[in-house]
Amino acid sequence: MGSRVQGWLRERLGGPLFGGFLNRTVPEETGLPHTLGSATLFLLVVQVVTGIVLAMDYSAAPEHAYDSVLFITNQVVLGGVLRGLHHWGASALVVVVGLHMLRVFLWGSYKPPREVTWMTGVLLVLLVMAFAFTGYLLPWTQRSYWATVVGTRIVGTVPVIGGWLLQLVRGEAEVGPVTLARFYAIHVLLLPALLVPLVILHLYLVYRHGIAPAPGAEATVRKTKRFYPDQLADDLAVSLLALLVLFGLTAIRGIPTEVRADPSSTTYVPRPEWYFLFFFQLLKYFQGPVWEPIGVVVLPLAVVLLLFFLPLLDQRPERRPRRRPYAIAAAGVAVVALAGLTYLGAVQQPPGTRTPPSGSSQALVERGHEVFVANKCLSCHVVKGEGTDFGPELTHVGSRYTADRLATLIRNPMSANPQASMPAFDKLSDADLQALVAYLLTLK
Numbered sequence: 001m002g003s004r005v006q007g008w009l010r011e012r013l014g015g016p017l018f019g020g021f022l023n024r025t026v027p028e029e030t031g032l033p034h035t036l037g038s039a040t041l042f043l044l045v046v047q048v049v050t051g052i053v054l055a056m057d058y059s060a061a062p063e064h065a066y067d068s069v070l071f072i073t074n075q076v077v078l079g080g081v082l083r084g085l086h087h088w089g090a091s092a093l094v095v096v097v098g099l100h101m102l103r104v105f106l107w108g109s110y111k112p113p114r115e116v117t118w119m120t121g122v123l124l125v126l127l128v129m130a131f132a133f134t135g136y137l138l139p140w141t142q143r144s145y146w147a148t149v150v151g152t153r154i155v156g157t158v159p160v161i162g163g164w165l166l167q168l169v170r171g172e173a174e175v176g177p178v179t180l181a182r183f184y185a186i187h188v189l190l191l192p193a194l195l196v197p198l199v200i201l202h203l204y205l206v207y208r209h210g211i212a213p214a215p216g217a218e219a220t221v222r223k224t225k226r227f228y229p230d231q232l233a234d235d236l237a238v239s240l241l242a243l244l245v246l247f248g249l250t251a252i253r254g255i256p257t258e259v260r261a262d263p264s265s266t267t268y269v270p271r272p273e274w275y276f277l278f279f280f281q282l283l284k285y286f287q288g289p290v291w292e293p294i295g296v297v298v299l300p301l302a303v304v305l306l307l308f309f310l311p312l313l314d315q316r317p318e319r320r321p322r323r324r325p326y327a328i329a330a331a332g333v334a335v336v337a338l339a340g341l342t343y344l345g346a347v348q349q350p351p352g353t354r355t356p357p358s359g360s361s362q363a364l365v366e367r368g369h370e371v372f373v374a375n376k377c378l379s380c381h382v383v384k385g386e387g388t389d390f391g392p393e394l395t396h397v398g399s400r401y402t403a404d405r406l407a408t409l410i411r412n413p414m415s416a417n418p419q420a421s422m423p424a425f426d427k428l429s430d431a432d433l434q435a436l437v438a439y440l441l442t443l444k
Ligand code: HEC
Pocket: 372, 375, 376, 377, 378, 379, 380, 381, 390, 391, 392, 393, 397, 400, 406, 409, 410, 413, 417, 419, 420, 421, 422, 423, 425, 436
């Protein structure tokens, strides 16, 4: 039966397409490092599949985006899991695609005849970053909103055409409804339309030229093994592991609770997602009319062009890392610089959602709202139509109690009512409690 189906399919679809892909041989040394490419592909598929399902319930309008994401997370069957996979998948993709690129570079696999494979790969990395940047805004949280304000403002500092570029990216003067619509369209229409043909071309070229033998082994008699089942089993195992890690992160870390975007906030300290921290940090060293354009335009453009044209600039056939000291040193410097900038960005940047500049009452209230969200008060209380009505509605709680009373009710509900069923929030720090109370007092 199986073989009849196979025969039927082969006659219609042609043997080489599937059979050729599976039955090809790969160099014997092919192993775990080579699974990074297929893991990247797998993670892309996870993003596409989860993204399609998320889009079913998402609404790209500032009034609805945040609520639609809450709805997906809390109401849609498995919505929280899907969102978790998509959220962590984005970070995983950035990591794995970076490692894949590094592996290909160290092995010298970009050398003839695989130059175009490398070039399409560089474009794919850029696409992944574009996906990450546009997708970040979509939940319309305070953090994602202000990260986008800053990210797009950088575009505006490009000399001469900056103003025009900013208008193009934002679609309007400030980040607003048009920006959200535009980012969504780019995220789900434009980028996939570019991604799919590029991935196909990249895979076709991988298939066409085969896996590069280990550096230095080109001249010797090449031992090979079959792609199927040997290498495919490794590929599947690593992809499965990646999926388990995503599930694990979703289950253990969940999705960070963030508050709704407030475009009128003047105190919020923006902070980009971790994979853009290096660039954010880098720009801190390029300030002023002369240096800023260098940091914003010249340097990134130079790096991208250098990467893209690398196979044409470095045409020596030598692939052994030991014989390519400069290339390996450059990779080392690049990795250390990226890691260092990311680290500095993480420790120096005031953590926007944690400590807004103190002293302003607006900042305190915002912080209080975050404490409120983070402690899941909405799982028992309703505020302005949001939440669950297990406990009393809090929409006007600020007009009913004083600050001290509120603090006591939260720290020790039993003190007011021995039968209280609200858990005591006695682990809140004094600062968090003060902020929380400040926020509750605004509910009048
Ligand atoms: C597990 C459900 C639950 C959670 C979570 C919860 N509450 Fe409550 N809360 C209640 C209930 C029920 C009451 C009514 C008094 C009682 O039975 O304890 C209440 C009462 C209150 C009151 C007094 C309201 C009034 O009108 O008298 C305030 C204020 C309050 N909660 C604030 C909070 C805050 C702030 C949080 C988050 C830090 C929170 N609650 C989390 C269940 C909860």
